[in-house]
Amino acid sequence: MKPALRSLDDALAELLGFAAPLAGSESVSTFEADGRVLARDCVSPLQIPPQDNSAMDGYAVRCGEIPDEGVVLPVSQRIPAGSEAQPLAPGSAARIFTGAPVPPGADAIVMQEDTEPAGDQQVRVLRVPASGQWIRRSGEDVTRGRVVLAAGDRLGPAQLGLAAGIGLAQLDVARRPRVALFSTGDELVMPGTVAPQDMRPGSIYNSNRFFLRTLLQRLGCEVNDFGVVPDRFEATQAAIREAARDSDLILTSGGVSVGEEDHVKPAVQSLGTLDLWQIAIKPGKPFAYGRVGDAHFMGLPGNPVSSFITYLLLVRPFLLKLQGATDLTPRPVSLPAHFAWPKADRRREFLRVRRNAAGGLDLFPNQSSGVLTSMVWGDGLVDNPAGRTIAHGDSVQFIGLAELLA
Known part of the structure; x- marks a missing residue:
């Protein structure tokens, strides 16, 4: 009797139930944290912006002193970004640049395009300003004490920029999962070892090994690549035994069906436990999950698109959960x-x-x-x-x- 097909949602839920986040974390440079998962909240010790600042090049003014278009004001100070502003003298404007602190007393910025020179150190305002215009308020991006990045967040360019913006040069991140990767099949040939014209009948180049290794590395895993394991029980058993010694996950491609040359199933069962699942997805369907010692085991189908998509749907969220990530599945x-x-x-x-x-x-x-x-x-x-x-x-x-x- 054929085993009943399992829904993808049920299979993923059961699989994630086995994925306890890995113990331990490490501190890494914020420069080197791309793709890693935060192990600890990042709490801002400051406001961003730290003080009210100008969103435009222009002039800081008091709105009440510009009731009509065409008012001429003397320019009392020049405020570049990174400088300290002095209180705005009554009846004057301050030349100001993007990112510069708004001087005390000013309540609007008139952008440069809405002004024109009016003689030596004077400016004519061509448009009546509205209170608060072109002022970025202190803390409008980040307030002091706020959790700006939470444990379980996966770090990308924007997250790393935000972490740097609150002064964090180091970040506590989850330990990388250690993944042992190997393929099975005597038909598999590594590119570069045999020229295309010399390939024996029935042999194929091992594409799965290349995309799976890349996918694992992109997800922040440490990959121990065992290469291609011959289609023999003893060789398969020896590879799995060695891989289990220092791995969080053993991932294989091919060899999880019930054919006479598929030795992964008996090899894993001789060393630990294994369940063969039939997932109701296409492409894909055969999938294996088990344990060998402390290592999880997953077996993917051998066809390349089936292997690729099954990895994305089942292995990827599992590895993210091992790292403590909270966002595990895509949003269609x-x-x-x-x-x-x-x-x-x-x-x-x-x-x-x-x-x-x-x-x-x-x-x-x-x-x-x-x-x-x-x-x-x-x-x-x-x-x-x-x-x-x-x-x-x-x-x-x-x-x-x-x-x-x-």
Whole structure:
């Protein structure tokens, strides 16, 4: 009897239940923290901006002294960014530049374009100002004592800039997951070892190893690459045993079906525990989860697109949770399909698509699980529920690859 297909949501929920955040953290330079997950809240010790400052090059004024257009005021001081402003003398304007502190007494900035010179050290105001215009108030970005970045946030360029803006040169981040990666299959050949014209019948270059290693590294993992393991039980068992010694996760590609040459299942079972799951997704379906000692084990399907997408949907959120991240899954958006998908499938489908200039989605013509060019051509996936057809113009759920690959 074939095992029942499991829904993706149920499989992911169970998988995340096994993912206890890793113990330990480290302090790293803010320069080196891109992609890492914060282990401790970042609390601002200051206001940003620290004081009211000008949003424009222009003149600081008192609105009550400019009732009409054309008022001429003497320029009493010049305030560049980084300088200290003096109180604004009554009946005068202060020349001010973007980012410079607003002088005490001023209540508006007249931008340079709304003024003109009116003789030596005088300025004519061409437009009546409104109170508060072009003034950035102290603390309007960040207030003192505010948690600006929370534990569990994943750090990117904007987050690192904000951390630097409150004076943090070092950040406490979660420990990197240690991942042992290997592929199985005597048919796999490493690029550079055999020329294309010399490839034996049935052999293929090992593409999965390259994209999985890159995906893991982008997610902040320390990768121990075991390469290709021969299709023999003893070799597979030895590789898994060694990988389990110092890994948080063992990740394999291929060898998780029930064929006579698929040795991952018995090898893992001889050393620990293993469940073979049939996930109701397309591409993909076979997936394995188990434990070997303290290491988690996950086995992905061998077809490249199946392996790629199964990693994105199941392995990626698991590894993020190991790091204590709180944002684990992507946020789809509704976009119109500029294609038809007339044949429904009993599995939930993830179709490779690309946004077009008209604001819709085009479909890659070959949705086979072995066609890796679909992942290169596409910039996202349509999450299509089981049993659903798609007509041209229908609204579909789009998940951008840029979010999944970050």
